[in-house]
Amino acid sequence: MSTNNKLKLGWIGLGRMGEAMTRRLLQNDCDLSVWNRTRSKAEPLVGLGAKLVDGKPDVARCDIVFTMVSTTDDLKEVLFGAGGLLSTAARPKMVIDSSSISQEGSAEVRAELEKRGVDYLCAPVSGNAKVVKAGKLLVVASGPKAAYQAAQPYLAMLGRSEMWVGEGELARIWKIAHNTMFGVIIQNLCEITVLAEKAGIPRHVFLESINNSVLGSMYTKYKTPTLVNLGFDHVTFTPKLLLKDMDLGMGAAKTYGVPMPAAAATRESIAGLVGRGYDDIDFSVLLLETAKSAGLTLTPENVEVSDGLS
Numbered sequence: 001m002s003t004n005n006k007l008k009l010g011w012i013g014l015g016r017m018g019e020a021m022t023r024r025l026l027q028n029d030c031d032l033s034v035w036n037r038t039r040s041k042a043e044p045l046v047g048l049g050a051k052l053v054d055g056k057p058d059v060a061r062c063d064i065v066f067t068m069v070s071t072t073d074d075l076k077e078v079l080f081g082a083g084g085l086l087s088t089a090a091r092p093k094m095v096i097d098s099s100s101i102s103q104e105g106s107a108e109v110r111a112e113l114e115k116r117g118v119d120y121l122c123a124p125v126s127g128n129a130k131v132v133k134a135g136k137l138l139v140v141a142s143g144p145k146a147a148y149q150a151a152q153p154y155l156a157m158l159g160r161s162e163m164w165v166g167e168g169e170l171a172r173i174w175k176i177a178h179n180t181m182f183g184v185i186i187q188n189l190c191e192i193t194v195l196a197e198k199a200g201i202p203r204h205v206f207l208e209s210i211n212n213s214v215l216g217s218m219y220t221k222y223k224t225p226t227l228v229n230l231g232f233d234h235v236t237f238t239p240k241l242l243l244k245d246m247d248l249g250m251g252a253a254k255t256y257g258v259p260m261p262a263a264a265a266t267r268e269s270i271a272g273l274v275g276r277g278y279d280d281i282d283f284s285v286l287l288l289e290t291a292k293s294a295g296l297t298l299t300p301e302n303v304e305v306s307d308g309l310s
């Protein structure tokens with residue numbers, strides 16, 4: 001497989017992340033065929049040059065097929081289920097999956113793909129759709145090095161940086177560790193923000209000071225406007241997806257025999273959020289629940305604060 005940018009690419013899964021990532025490929029003039037279960041989400045991409053196909057097997061003639069769906073089961077379904085990518089004789093040369101899924105599930109997917117002569121790269125990412133749009137996504141891949149080298153020019157188009165961490169499912173472990181930290185940070189950021197506000201420091205003042213401290217990060221910065229103005233309707237990532245990732249973290253902790261007390265407490269807190277019915281809302285709504293537990297009712301501060309991205 002040559003590495004010029006004229007390889008035929010396919011994409012399955014145009015949710016928040018998939019949609020933003022495909023836009024990057026289209027901006028780079030890639031030959032891209034797309035499929036999404038909810039077709040209407042794929043239609044706007046046609047105006048940008050994407051070919052919208054009717055069924056998943058229609059993208060199996062591409063050289064590389066990217067997948068960005070929700071869970072391990074969803075990935076198996078789009079690849080191997082009835083009407084799935086591989087349900088006809090057509091085969092792509094490679095599948096690259098960027099969904100956040102378990103190491104075990106990913107190994108099963110690899111075995112099935114290899115049986116069918118298809119290379120497989122795990123390529124989880126760090127960053128939400130806004131981070132993708134700002135060109136700051138990080139892609140971390142694992143799988144056969146030669147497959148990574150062939151795919152690398154396309155992975156590079158997705159964001160600011162890409163790296164290979166080794167063979168097999170190692171990138172899944174990387175992502176599970178990454179998202180465990182993602183959960184623990186939002187948990188603690190909500191706790192200390194409520195603490196500061198209850199003691200008398202306005203939220204925007206506190207969060208901007210943390211962003212300017214040694215503890216500030218791209219993550220604390222881009223969550224700041226939402227936490228200050230309580231704009232949880234702009235969904236970057238749902239409580240349910242975060243709970244899935246915390247469960248993956250706890251599962252890996254059990255597999256490798258690593259105690260993770262901070263992650264365990266966070267997992268329970270996020271489970272409470274899901275249990276209380278928070279669904280199509282940004283996960284950082286955790287701030288409201290944390291405040292409620294402290295007897296504090298929050299209101300939007302209506303202050304313009306930087307997200308560090310735009």
Ligand SMILES: NC(=O)c1ccc[n+]([C@@H]2O[C@H](COP(=O)([O-])OP(=O)(O)OC[C@H]3O[C@@H](n4cnc5c(N)ncnc54)[C@H](OP(=O)(O)O)[C@@H]3O)[C@@H](O)[C@H]2O)c1
Binds near residue numbers: 018071101126
């Ligand atoms: N959002 C983030 O900040 C972020 C960052 C890094 C990684 N991730 C991970 O990336 C993945 C996608 O996240 P997202 O935020 O883009 O989620 P999302 O907006 O909920 O999108 C999920 C996508 O998967 C498709 N899908 C799910 N189950 C399917 C099935 N059984 N068959 C066919 N299509 C199916 C959905 O199709 P429909 O449109 O028809 O529902 C949609 O295109 C998740 O694994 C998530 O954990 C998310």
